[in-house]
Amino acid sequence: MSETEVITVPRPLLLPDGRPAAHAWSLDPALKHLNHGSFGAVPVVAQERQSALRAEMERAPVVWFPALPQRIAAARTELAAFLGVPADDLALVSNASAGASVVYAGLTRRRGGEIVVTDHGYGAVTMGAERLARRWGGRVRTARVPLDAGEEQAYEAVVAELGEATDLVVVDHITSATARRMPVARIGEAARRRGIPLLVDGAHAPALLDGPLDGVNCDFWVGNLHKWGCAPRGTAALVARGPLRDQLYPLIDSWGAADPYPDRFDQQGTVDATACLAAPTALDFIERTWGWDDARRYMDGLADYGAHVIGTAFAELSGAGAGDDVGTRVDVGMPVPGMRLVRLPDGLGSDRVDADALRDRVARELDVEAAFTSFGGIGYMRLSAHVYNTPADYEYFAEASVPVLGEWARAARERKRSEG
Structure with a gap:
């Protein structure tokens, strides 16, 4: 640290009653908990809300499950408002990797079967892209982005890999391993000009960024609400825009399969959806408290x-x-x-x-x-x-x-x- 740099010691946040x-x-x-980003941490008020919902489910499951799609749709509307997107663009999935898997399962090869990723990509999402490329008979091209690359250099590194054979681009909004942003807005513009679908892995973006999709022109975006949003685990958003979203279906077919996107994601048989229903409680707690x-x-x-x-x-x-x-x-x-x-x-x-x-x-x-x-x-x-x-x-x-x-x-x- 240079002599001119001053590091401020932040004053710890307190609850309204004065407790830490x-x-x-x-x-x-x-334990010392210095790794919120991997799995999040759920405030007690949201844990209690989820427990109450589970108790309600177990008291009368035959009442609970037929009414569940309407409750999920209501929660989806609240979560869409938090992210600043239309509720009709947002489906709820268990995590960002599951959302990426939905996209991979729904897309078809249109050109040469090539998928462009970066060397900062999340391992599970990149492995899914590799599996899709094999199924298409194509290959994955990896854009090498230096750790210290600014917006222009990162943009150029990704766009340089796009070509006539590219069928999909997969780019992190915030990288997991390297804790940096990627210029997804500019990459989205370049992909749109070339007619190439873009999937943005925004696993870390919800709540860490204000209005994470503002100005981002992409076909698909996935983000975890159980990380920085502190929602119960198993709560994530899949945002899909444009005609390709009609090809997206839940990974498990259920009775809502004939419904339009995103309604068909609201009905998933006997899945425990209490995490999604309790997610607004976690988001509201942070907003009301600080x-x-x-x-x-x-x-x-x-x-x-x-x-x-x-x-x-x-x-x-x-x-x-x-x-x-x-x-x-x-x-x-x-x-x-x-x-x-x-x-x-x-x-x-x-x-x-x-x-x-x-x-x-x-x-x-x-x-x-x-x-x-x-x-x-x-x-x-x-x-x-x-x-x-x-x-x-x-x-x-x-x-x-x-x-x-x-x-x-x-x-x-x-x-x-x-x-x-």
Whole structure:
């Protein structure tokens, strides 16, 4: 950090009764929860709402299920308003990957069967694209986007892969592994000019971005409400526009199969849909308690602070001066609020398998829920702050966990040298 840069220590958010924000969640206080972005965390009020709905379902299932499509349609209307899209464009699915699978199942080859993805894509969604390309007898083309690429460079990298054989483009709105935006609005314009459908994987976008689909011209968009929106897990949106949406059907045929899009997604037999019905409760809780705009500002400031504190601790392991995080600071080109990357010492998290193993070991041995990712053979800690986090969470990790990670990194490097 240069002498002119000042990192502000955010003031922790409180509940109206003065208690810390974390008291509105049921997270284990014996753990430090620094990885909201992977699976989210559901506030108690939304858990209670879902429990009440489940109790209602179990009291009279023969009454519950025939009436369920109307209740899902009502919840869908509320969630569409939160995302700023027409309710008739939005279907509810279990998660963003399921929404992508719906799109893959509904599309047909029209040209050469090629699908363009990026090297930042979410693994499960990219694997689905590869499976579709095999079924089409085509192939996947991967756009290489440097981690620090700005909007223009990222746009050019993706558009350069589009050609006469391209049948689909799949691009993240916010990348999972690298915590950066992609220029999906501009890519959408380019794809539309070429007559190529665009699927935007917006898994992290709902609630983290205000009006995430504003100005985005795409055929399909999927986003998880159980991440930053704190909805019960199993709540995600599939937004589809244009004539291709008539080809989209739920992955399981049910009695609503003959209904138009998106109504046919409202009836899925005996699926437990209480997560979707309770989702507006979670969104409303954040809005009523702090307001989403203030919540996003807090999360962004806290992520900045956390990246500085933890980055400085890692830098000092290598002999840098106090307060200097330059060696670990990561420029992601198009940053997003509430998420930051901190570079790990060499020897840690250099690929996905190692990063996942590090996540599990840190939880098991250090009592910290954290996210570790890799890109280009380099390991990173991905910070994703929410309203229940405080500066003390990151200070604790810097003081108690970073030295241990430094020892693990040294041991890993020595083991690699001895093996080869």
